[in-house]
Amino acid sequence: MSEHSEHSGQDVQREVSELEGKSTTASRLFDLRLIIGGLFVVYGVIVTIAGISPSQATLDKAEGVNINLWTGIAMLLLGIFFLGWVKLRPTPPAPVPVPSAEETEE
Numbered sequence: 001m002s003e004h005s006e007h008s009g010q011d012v013q014r015e016v017s018e019l020e021g022k023s024t025t026a027s028r029l030f031d032l033r034l035i036i037g038g039l040f041v042v043y044g045v046i047v048t049i050a051g052i053s054p055s056q057a058t059l060d061k062a063e064g065v066n067i068n069l070w071t072g073i074a075m076l077l078l079g080i081f082f083l084g085w086v087k088l089r090p091t092p093p094a095p096v097p098v099p100s101a102e103e104t105e106e
């Protein structure tokens with residue numbers, strides 16, 4: 001009987017470890033820094049492309065400043081900053097709870 005309970009305890013511990021690993025992966029996947037950085041990069045590329053060859057009417061509205069180009073470059077830099085932040089400081093894994101002596105005896 002003790003072998004059966006020990007085996008099921010090991011199975012439960014293995015399943016808990018697998019679920020914790022999946023949870024950590026999901027938390028890294030849905031990290032807000034990754035989402036914000038990705039959106040800024042995508043929008044930055046679009047706005048920068050729009051600012052590469054502006055019309056004279058667009059420049060006149062902005063008093064001679066190519067605002068789309070400068071805003072697009074700034075958005076690209078901000079997006080790259082966020083993505084770099086995710087890469088350099090990843091989300092730490094969730095702490096693994098250590099079973100107490102009472103739990104291991106059961």
